[in-house]
Amino acid sequence: MNDIIKQLSLIGIVPVIKIDKVEDAKPLAKALIDGGLPCAEVTFRTACAKQAISVIAKEFPEMIVGAGTVLTKAQVDDAIEAGAKFIVSPGFNPEIVKYCQSKGCPIVPGINNPTGIEQALELGLETVKFFPAEQSGGINMIKAMSAPYGKVTFMPTGGIGPANVNDYLSFNKIVCCGGSWMVKPDMIAAGDFDGITKLVRQAVDTMLGFKFKHMAINKPSKDEAVADANTIESIFTIPAKVGNSSTFAGEEIEIMHAEGRGTNGHVGIKTNSVERAVYHLERRGVKFDYSTARYDKSGKINFIYLQDEIGGFAFHICM
Numbered sequence: 184m185n186d187i188i189k190q191l192s193l194i195g196i197v198p199v200i201k202i203d204k205v206e207d208a209k210p211l212a213k214a215l216i217d218g219g220l221p222c223a224e225v226t227f228r229t230a231c232a233k234q235a236i237s238v239i240a241k242e243f244p245e246m247i248v249g250a251g252t253v254l255t256k257a258q259v260d261d262a263i264e265a266g267a268k269f270i271v272s273p274g275f276n277p278e279i280v281k282y283c284q285s286k287g288c289p290i291v292p293g294i295n296n297p298t299g300i301e302q303a304l305e306l307g308l309e310t311v312k313f314f315p316a317e318q319s320g321g322i323n324m325i326k327a328m329s330a331p332y333g334k335v336t337f338m339p340t341g342g343i344g345p346a347n348v349n350d351y352l353s354f355n356k357i358v359c360c361g362g363s364w365m366v367k368p369d370m371i372a373a374g375d376f377d378g379i380t381k382l383v384r385q386a387v388d389t390m391l392g393f394k395f396k397h398m399a400i401n402k403p404s405k406d407e408a409v410a411d412a413n414t415i416e417s418i419f420t421i422p423a424k425v426g427n428s429s430t431f432a433g434e435e436i437e438i439m440h441a442e443g444r445g446t447n448g449h450v451g452i453k454t455n456s457v458e459r460a461v462y463h464l465e466r467r468g469v470k471f472d473y474s475t476a477r478y479d480k481s482g483k484i485n486f487i488y489l490q491d492e493i494g495g496f497a498f499h500i501c502m
Contacts, residue, residue: 184336184358185289187269188310190247191222191338192358193462195390196348198383199224199251199340199363200371207371208235212243214376215366218383219463224251224271224361233261240266251361253290256282263288271338271361273314275299280306291338295319300332310336310358317342322350322357329356345389349455352390362386391460396451396501399429399437408438444475444488445497452500457484460500475499 184192191197198215200223202208208225215223221243225236227250239248249269250262259282262270270283275292283290284306293314294300303311313325316339320327325337339351340361351357365382402408408430412423415432424431429439443449454460461471461484470490477486488499 184309187247187249187289188291188336188358191269193459194220194222194247195352195359195456195459196220196365196386197222197224197249197338197340197359197361198366199226199361200366201226201228201363201368202231202235203229203368203372205231205234205238207374208238209242210374210376211366211371211379212239212246212248214379215383216243216246218365218380219387219466220365220383221245221466222247222249224249225267226251227254227258227262228252233265236262236265236267240268253279255279259283259286259288271312271340273312275302275311277302277306280308293340295324297328297331300328300335304332304335309334310338312361313337313339315341316351317347321347322354325351325356326354345386348386348390349392352455387463390455391463392453392455393460393500394453395435396453397431397435397437398448398450398496399439399443399445400448401439401442401445403442405430405440408440411438412436445492445495447495449488449497449499450493452498453502454500455502457487457500457502461487 198220225232236248236250239246247268249271250267251271253259253270253272263286269289271291272279273293275294280290280292291310291312293312336356336358338359343360343362344364348360351360365386366379370378409425412430412432415421416423421433429437431437472488472490475488476484479485486501488497
């Protein structure tokens with residue numbers, strides 16, 4: 184997978200933005216970064232798109248800014264000259280794909296059928312844009328199409344928002360989703376960049392989907408742990424289940440058979456993607472203990488503890 188695509192995969196959501204005034208480029212980019220999405224696809228649907236990309240690339244070199252709605256070789260040249268790190272097109276034009284490849288610039292062309300996938304494969308591409316996503320059958324269509332093409336991944340765009348973004352991202356062939364619900368044109372026009380920052384943060388939180396999973400209480404012995412679990416069962420009718428290293432009361436209360444991690448115990452927090460959660464939380468200043476990390480068969484983190492305790496409890500995130 185291309186390095187830029189890998190970074191976009193960690194970020195998870197690519198804001199698709201239309202900039203009508205170049206002076207909006209800098210505060211809009213800052214709002215995206217502050218909210219937690221340090222990337223953008225600036226569409227070539229306005230006269231100032233090239234200037235806007237240039238401003239963002241120069242002012243925020245850490246941001247992954249790309250050019251969208253690229254239809255011509257001249258636009259490819261403008262995008263690369265402005266500092267675009269990737270290019271997106273609404274359809275599949277072999278000449279534009281080859282031209283981007285000759286320039287060494289990653290391109291994600293749009294497709295919505297198996298023929299488009301095979302054309303992309305013929306030119307050595309592994310990631311394609313699925314557009315317009317919802318109107319073309321949504322996640323079910325992607326799943327159906329992806330079955331014969333095991334190595335192809337998708338960046339769906341079109342009709343995606345808070346209500347369905349995780350339906351897409353839950354499928355392992357989706358690298359990220361493009362969307363514009365957090366960068367509403369009327370908010371950009373009104374200069375409401377604080378409001379955009381809040382919407383971006385909400386988008387990230389929705390994508391990560393943090394939920395309480397269980398709490399574990401440290402005990403010095405198995406006998407004490409089982410006794411406590413039995414007490415909980417007798418009071419609340421929550422069944423106790425004795426395991427090898429701990430006893431559970433229901434699914435959410437774990438009582439350790441020995442002093443475990445954390446002064447008092449630990450808390451498990453579920454997320455939709457541990458890899459993305461680690462990326463985004465580290466951007467917010469959270470530190471992790473990588474010696475506790477566990478990985479799935481593909482090499483992605485699926486379990487890890489935070490470095491610091493909270494209220495005497497260690498915290499881990501998991502799937």
